[in-house]
Amino acid sequence: MIWQFVINGLITGILYSLLAIGFALVFNTTKIFHIAAAGIYVFAAYMFWFFVASVGLPVIPASLVALVLTMLLSLLTEVLIYRPLKNKKASLNVAMIASIGAMTVIINTIAMFFGNETKVIDNSILQPLTFGDIIITSPQKYQALIGITVLIIFMVLLQRTNWGLRLRALSADETLFETLGYDTKKTRVLVFLVSGVFIALASCLTVYDVGLDPNMGMNVLISAVVAMIIGGVGRFSTCILGGLTLGVLQSLTVYHFASNWQNAVTFLVLIILLFLRPQGIAGYKQRTV
């Protein structure tokens, strides 16, 4: 029985990892606490639902349209909010407040158009996979397959391409990056587009399973940020480790206690963990110069 919970936790962890990378792409490279990601997550979910339920597109084309629109919205937050603030030399705190504002506007607009009630994308019961006592539902199967594939592709691109090197360099030091002849503005455009891909994937894969409402974004984002922090801030691969740890921890809390204790026990364990390793599980103490 416990293995069922571990598997459930790992799959939830993959979804956290996707959103954590979507957040970390922006946070690591721009240092902006990108709270608007919660609004973008909700937007992706509603676009997915809209193109399935209202337009009548099949799930895969609908998710692809939602993904492209989410990439554009993610880019818009950079072009319309963060870039003008950066040009005016506004502090990161100002950018964070603007990000909260963007999240609120996005979520309120969505609620205005689509209502506040919970919506479901697909309520048909599909044949699950079974391995002995362990059951993997059909949405979980897609979550695991697509999530793992995308995470592997991302890690390969990050480590094995010049684009990945540039992304890591921009995360390390924006001023040096620019001084070495790299266009920060262009690289940030790419960062926001890729961030949009990860947020959209996390959103579509989640809401396909559990449905959607306009207020779901912030809770999921908090989990993703926690995943990023416990994994170790500053690197992208650690988001995966943090996401999986958080997912399993939450799932085992449900197994041992009850679902209403999920957040309290999880965060208590995380606080203890961060006392022991403030740099995160895979983070490292950098030599300060």
Place this chain on the structure above:
Amino acid sequence: MILQLKDIRISFTNAQNESFDLLRGVNLDVEKGKITALVGGNGTGKTTLFNIISGFEKNYTGEVVFEGNDFNRIPAHRISLMGIGRLFQDGQLMGGLTLMENMKLASDDTTGEMPFSSLLFPKKWKKAELQKELQVREVLTRIFGQDNKYLNMLDKDASEFSYGEQRILSLARLLMGGDRLLLLDEPTSGVNPMYIEIIEQIIREMKEQEGLTVLLIEHNMHFVRKVADVCAYLDEGIIAKVGPTAEVLDDKNVRNSYLGL
């Protein structure tokens, strides 16, 4: 002249919201192939002047002319591509990246810059990467000698190097990009005498072997006397004195106002 600064002026606002003029008309000609030291008290605007030259500070008036081209308000990355390299006071190597990655980033070979080029054209990409790796080894050998320890530390994370090592490796990195003018902001600041000697050798090498022009900010007057051909003294927002290093540093007014002698 490789670089000319013409009537550079810039103002800032202090905590009391009062405006003050930091640079009040800086004029300076930097001679090609020479080492020019920019000296002056703390807070006189030396680093601000470097920020103006390298494109990080835009709210100024005046002209910055590099190799005859007026490049006022061009973005910093394009100024770098035009041939101006910079060593910062604090930013050294990029932590989280290996020494090899740090060095390769500075290469002016742009093959494989497109996001998927390494996957689409793997042979071409691999060839370019090998070329860059050769260049890294060649630069490190030229600066630190045959079989130097850094050749065996190329896969080490940059943040594992000491401050002094990061400083000299950052200087070596400047030789990767095909720059013609180097702006060095306090290269000897915070490093021990052994590294100061190495830094002196590297800067000499930059001038004599590579034919580069160096403009450096420095508070170590002993060091300035040893390496700089020309010295410019920045005081009260203008270049108050410029000329051969010994002449400027021995000037009575400079000794009074800056060195307190």
